Amino acid sequence: MVGGTAGPVWGRREQQDFRGRVRGTLLGAALGDALGAPVDGLTADGIREAHGAEGLVDLAPAHGRRGAVTHHTQLTLFSVDGLIRAQVRRDTGAWHPPTDLHRAYxxxxxxxxxxxxDERREEDGWLAREEWLYARRDPVRTLLLGLGDDTMGTLEAxxxxxxxxxxxxxxxxxxGLLVGWDPQLVVQLAVECAAQTHGHPVACLAAGAYAVIVHGLARGESLDAAVRRTLALLAARPGHQPVSDALQHALGAVRQGAPTPGRVTELVGNATAEGLLAAAVYCALVGEDVRQGLCLAVNHDGPSAAAGALTGGLLGALHGETALPPAWLAELEGRPTILELADDFAMEMTQGPALHGPAGASAAWLARYPRRA
Structure with a gap:
């Protein structure tokens, strides 16, 4: 895995747009996760029985509060932390982002x-000292096994x-928020990092496809254009057909009339990665706004939290922070941390050399994101 390319030229307007999309992506993914958490694992009929004929249309209690997030959001935040640490450590000549992501995971x-x-070391950085993250939110056994020892999974093993x-x-x-990177490198990084816990080719390629769709949105593309570009990128990769077919199915479903929970359930299929990706793309394409898209994403027979998180990331990258429902944001668990991390990421990607480059370094920044492993 080699690193990215020279980044874009950052004027004030470009910086503000990028920051809004970073915030939108991370907050949107967390909102979708939180919306789906109370009904995760329920059927569509079970959701309607619990929440009324229209299903779940607002945040509901899960894990002891409204707006609680799950392991999807926790791991997304550590993905951001790992990416920042990789950029900071690049100054040392140590440039292998999958390793930095593995350490973050x-x-x-x-x-x-x-x-x-209490037991966190100084070199663990600030995110690992956020007390609210020390909560088990139904992580699947696959995650715990994949990260149960220090051995890093790779595409070869x-x-x-x-x-x-x-x-x-x-x-x-x-x-996908690495907007200065070539899209092929974005796919490759996501695929390599997926193999650290989910080694099936479908899981790895779905992660790569999702990342590069977000990449297109963060660079200002429409969702339809970002998906079609992703299909072209996937075509060169062995084993891509299930993921490509699922994305094509999502695009075709848009033309099949008004959206329904049944159509989302059909796209989800057997709840493997390509089906959830297809459902998220569909919900983001047909939703009239963020709220409707997220509600559609969680009211079906599949894993609601994952579908909500995937859909929210797309909608947030597409529309930015200001399009997210304010009332939901007000109740979102960990919102201050998410905002702080999003702004740090935007700062690193736009002004990194000034923070830790050869000309000088910010001691405060290096305390937050230490160069030490």
């Missing part, structure tokens, strides 16, 4: 074992080679 795994951040679930894709939106 191991820091997440520690939050699932430890009572709190992946962890859990039979695992085809959506969890790797659901943490991969931040890779």
């Amino acid at each position: 191991l820091r997440w795994a520690a939050t699932q074992r430890d009572w709190g951040p 992946p962890k859990n080679p039979g695992a085809a679930g959506p969890e790797a894709a659901a943490r991969s939106a931040p890779f």
Whole structure:
């Protein structure tokens, strides 16, 4: 895995747009996750029985509060942390982003074992010391096994080679925010990092496809154009057909009349990664606004939290932070941390050399994102 390309030229307007899309992506993914969490695992009939004829149309209690997020959001935040650390460590000549992402995911795994951040080392950085992240939010066994030791899964020797679930894709939106990178490199990074927990080719390629769709949106493309460009990129990769077919199915479903939970359930299929990706693309394409798109994404027979997180990441990257429902944002668990991390990411990507380049370094920045492994 080699690194990115020279980044874009950042004027004030471009910086503001990028920051809004970064915030939108991370907050949108978290909102979708939080919306789907209370009904995760329920059928569409079960959701209507619990929440009325229209299904779930507002945040509801899960994990002891409204607006609670799950492991999807936790891991997405550690993806951002790992990407920032990779950029900072590049100054040392150590440039292997999958390794930095793996270390970040191991820091997440520690939050699932430890009572709190008291034992965190200085080199773990600030995110690992956020106490609210020390909560188990139904992580699937695949994640815990994949990150249960220090050995990093690779494409040649992946962890859990039979695992085809959506969890790797659901943490991969931040890779798409590397807007200065070539799209092929975005796909490659997401695929390599997916193999650290989900080794099935469908899971890896779905993560890569999702990341590069977000990449197109963050660069100002329409969702339809971003999906079609992703299909062209996937075509050169062995084993792409299930993911490509699922994306084509999503595009075709848009022309089949008014959206229904049944159509989303059909796209989700057996709840593997390509089906959840297709459902998310469909919901983001047909939703009249963010709220409607997210509600459609969680009211079906499949994994609602993953579908909501994937859809929210797309809608946030497409429309930016200002399009997200303010009332939901006000109740979102961890919102201050998400905003802080989003702004740090935008700062690193637009002004990184001034923070830790050869001409000088900010001690405060290096305390937040240490160069030490």
